[in-house]
Amino acid sequence: MKKVLFAGIVLLSAIYIQAYAQCNKTHYLCMGQFSKEDKGAFWNLNNQSRSGAFEKGKVYEMSFVAYEGFEYRLSTCTDVASANGVQFELAQDMIVRVKDGEGNTVMKRQREVIFDNEADGMTPFVLFTTDKTRKFYLSVQVPSTGSSDDKKLTNTDNVCIGVLIEHRRTEKLGF
Amino acid sequence: MKKNKLVIGLLSAATVASISACSGSSGDNEIQNVEIVDTNAVYIDTMEHIVEYSVPTPNELFEIIKLQGGEQQLNLVNPLENSSKYVDTKAKSINFGIYSADIAYLSCFGIGVDFLKYFKKIEELGEELGISGAFDEDIMDRIESNEGDSDSLFSISNDSYYDSYLYLEENEKGSELSLIMAGGFVESLYIITNLVNKYNDSDPIIKKIGDQKIVLENLLDFIFEYSDDVSVSEVIEDLSGLADIFESQMTFEESSTSVKNNEGTLMLSGGGTYLMNADAFSAIKAKAQELRDKYTN
Numbered sequence: 253m254k255k256v257l258f259a260g261i262v263l264l265s266a267i268y269i270q271a272y273a274q275c276n277k278t279h280y281l282c283m284g285q286f287s288k289e290d291k292g293a294f295w296n297l298n299n300q301s302r303s304g305a306f307e308k309g310k311v312y313e314m315s316f317v318a319y320e321g322f323e324y325r326l327s328t329c330t331d332v333a334s335a336n337g338v339q340f341e342l343a344q345d346m347i348v349r350v351k352d353g354e355g356n357t358v359m360k361r362q363r364e365v366i367f368d369n370e371a372d373g374m375t376p377f378v379l380f381t382t383d384k385t386r387k388f389y390l391s392v393q394v395p396s397t398g399s400s401d402d403k404k405l406t407n408t409d410n411v412c413i414g415v416l417i418e419h420r421r422t423e424k425l426g427f
Numbered sequence: 428m429k430k431n432k433l434v435i436g437l438l439s440a441a442t443v444a445s446i447s448a449c450s451g452s453s454g455d456n457e458i459q460n461v462e463i464v465d466t467n468a469v470y471i472d473t474m475e476h477i478v479e480y481s482v483p484t485p486n487e488l489f490e491i492i493k494l495q496g497g498e499q500q501l502n503l504v505n506p507l508e509n510s511s512k513y514v515d516t517k518a519k520s521i522n523f524g525i526y527s528a529d530i531a532y533l534s535c536f537g538i539g540v541d542f543l544k545y546f547k548k549i550e551e552l553g554e555e556l557g558i559s560g561a562f563d564e565d566i567m568d569r570i571e572s573n574e575g576d577s578d579s580l581f582s583i584s585n586d587s588y589y590d591s592y593l594y595l596e597e598n599e600k601g602s603e604l605s606l607i608m609a610g611g612f613v614e615s616l617y618i619i620t621n622l623v624n625k626y627n628d629s630d631p632i633i634k635k636i637g638d639q640k641i642v643l644e645n646l647l648d649f650i651f652e653y654s655d656d657v658s659v660s661e662v663i664e665d666l667s668g669l670a671d672i673f674e675s676q677m678t679f680e681e682s683s684t685s686v687k688n689n690e691g692t693l694m695l696s697g698g699g700t701y702l703m704n705a706d707a708f709s710a711i712k713a714k715a716q717e718l719r720d721k722y723t724n
Contacts, residue, residue, distance in 0.1 A: 276597055299589045300481035316481040317642050320634075321491045323692065346684055347699040366686055367693060380693040384700055385638035387645065389478070419487070421494065 275331070275402050278303035278414030282329035285337075285376040295325055295418035303414040305405055309396035312413055319385045322419040326390070327377035328369075331412040332398035337374040338413065339393035342367040344386060363389065381422055390415060480648040482608060485528035485615040486585040488635070488642075489535040495631040497622045499536035504529040505614065505723045507548055512724070516556065517658035520603045521722045523552045524610025527588050532618055534580035542580050543570050546587075553591070556603060561594035562587065602659050605650035609662045610722060612639075612646055616669075617719040620712040626705040636711060637703035640673040665721070669714050676707035 279301045283291065300316040318324050328338040343365045352358045366388075367378045392413055400411040489497075505525050513519045530545045532538075546567075553559050563569075566587065573579035588611075595604040616639055623632050647666055653659045684698040 276593055297589075298487065299484045299585065299592065302479065302481060312479075313477065314479040314481060315645055315648070317483050317645055319483065319487065319491055319638065321494065322487075344684075344695075344698070347681070349681075364684070366695065378693065379691060380695060383694075383696040384698075385635075385641055386695070386698070387641050417481075 275305045275400075275405065275412040276303050278329065278331055278412040279416040280414070281331060282327040282376065282414050282416035285327060285329060290377075295420050298324070298417040298419045301415060301417045303412065305400075305402070305410040306394045306413050308394055308398075308409050308411055310394050312392045312394060314390050314392075314415060315387055316390070316417060317385065317387055318380070318382050318419075320382055321422055323379065323381045323422050325377055325379050325416075325418045327416045328390075328392050329376065329414045329416070330395055330398075331401040331414075332395050333401065334398040335395040337369070337376055338395065339370050339374065341365050341369075341391045342378055342380070343389045343391070345389070478648075480645045482612070482646045482649060483642060484585065484588050485531040485611050486535065486581065486588065488615050488619070488639075489532050490581075492619055492622070492632055492635060493535050495635065497536070497619070497632055499538055500622065501538060501541075503618045503621050504532060504541075504545070505719075507544060509723050510548055510552070513552070516603070517606060517661075518722075519552050519556055520606035520658075521610035521613075521662070523549060523556065523591075524607035524612075525614040525719075525723060526552070527584070527591070527607070528611040528614035528618070530584045531581070531588070532615075534577050534584050537577040539574055539577050539580055542584075543567075543574065546570055546584075549587075558591065558594060558598070558600065558603065560598075561591040563590070601653045602656040605653045605656075605659045606662060608646060609650060609666060612643065612666075613715065613718045613722060615639075616711075616715040620708075620715050623708070623712075626708045628703075633703050633708060636708065637673075637677060637701060639711075640670075640677065640701055643670050643673065665718055669711070669718065672710045672714050673701070673707070676704070676710045677701040678704055678707075 302314055304312070306312050326342065328340045330338050343363050345361050346364050347359050348362050349357050350360050366380070369375050369378065392415065394413055395411060398411065399406055400408075402412055405411060505522070510522065510526075513522045526545055526549045530542055530549065533542050533545060550559070550562055550567075553561060566583065569583055570580065573583065591607070592604065595601070595607070616636070619632060619636055619639075623630060623636070627633060643666065647663065647670060650659055650663060650666075654663055678701065679699060680702050681699045682697045685696045687694045687696075
């Protein structure tokens with residue numbers, strides 16, 4: 253058991269070191285924001301997770317697909333040590349019926365924000381399930397100040413941002 | 428990462444065009460067209476609308492298909508003997524994706540015997556494509572020591588797919604990545620459509636086949652970035668044909684959206700959705716077969 257625990261710690265440390273060393277693995281850093289209890293919960297890394305270098309102050313937007321039958325945990329993070337969390341919004345497109353200028357009913361696609369972490373005390377993650385497979389949009393506010401831990405980015409206007417998506421099975425499935 | 432960009436306006440226009448094609452007559456209560464409205468008020472202050480599109484891997488799909496009663500059928504994977512036919516970069520890339528989906532399927536459904544052979548073939552194709560750096564040096568040892576453990580093999584196939592993705596992205600091989608993802612998608616769709624013999628409204632696998640409409644949309648948005656490449660452009664044409672079938676054959680149903688907070692977990696339900704029907708299933712299955720035959724033979 254001790255060996256397994258040690259191997260786990262070594263592996264986790266290796267992932268963290270690697271994440272700091274490479275911007276494209278920044279999403280692994282997001283795990284560091286979880287409480288001990290949340291870290292202990294079993295989640296699968298979802299391969300739609302993304303990381304990259306982005307200009308300070310800009311907004312990074314991505315779209316991903318969530319399947320019915322899974323529970324998702326989505327978190328965002330940055331390698332800027334001084335950043336106090338990363339602001340993000342989770343949204344989806346809705347189709348709504350409206351009347352146009354000529355009185356005809358038309359359908360319009362409208363973006364609806366489902367979760368805004370700023371309105372929720374800058375919580376670093378959101379948990380969600382969906383009753384059907386759907387497409388989501390995530391907007392991440394890149395910190396406007398601070399410096400990246402990535403040596404290649406230190407004297408640039410860019411910092412690393414990570415979006416960690418994890419999933420696990422929900423209990424009810426099938427018929 | 429920034430490679431995969433599309434301006435939302437272009438997408439909006441494409442969506443308007445495609446949904447409008449399904450509109451009915453022009454009565455007062457009929458839907459005449461669908462217009463995309465960017466509701467900027469709900470956004471963070473975006474200076475430019477650049478979106479990166481992610482696509483679920485075959486592993487994620489097979490994991491859920493298995494939970495929903497999908498069964499293993501060894502004859503569905505692409506025979507290794509076919510690999511001698513893959514001479515050019517396009518064929519090698521697409522079939523790298525096809526064999527990657529095959530190992531996800533094999534490991535998910537507990538068929539560990541052929542896993543190693545298939546993985547060796549993927550590695551071989553990877554070397555020929557110049558992306559052998561995507562694989563860990565010890566991955567073969569991991570496979571051999573876990574040959575009877577389908578959970579571990581499933582995890583290895585998932586990791587290798589993701590590592591390949593990151594490697595290709597980092598090394599600016601977006602065209603190869605697009606072709607690999609397209610191959611993986613077509614193979615996954617081919618396999619799941621062939622797990623169902625007869626259409627049944629209540630079959631959850633049928634529902635998952637319909638769900639691939641959304642996955643395909645994101646895939647097309649992703650690979651469109653690389654459409655300057657002739658091979659990618661040809662694949663976009665193929666996949667657009669498949670997308671047209673999803674769009675025209677499935678039935679759109681409206682319902683209101685609801686978001687509830689259940690002890691800290693948001694539960695989303697409702698909203699407009701495309702539903703499967705017998706004709707859509709037949710047409711999608713036939714197109715998946717056609718593309719799969721085209722890419723593997």
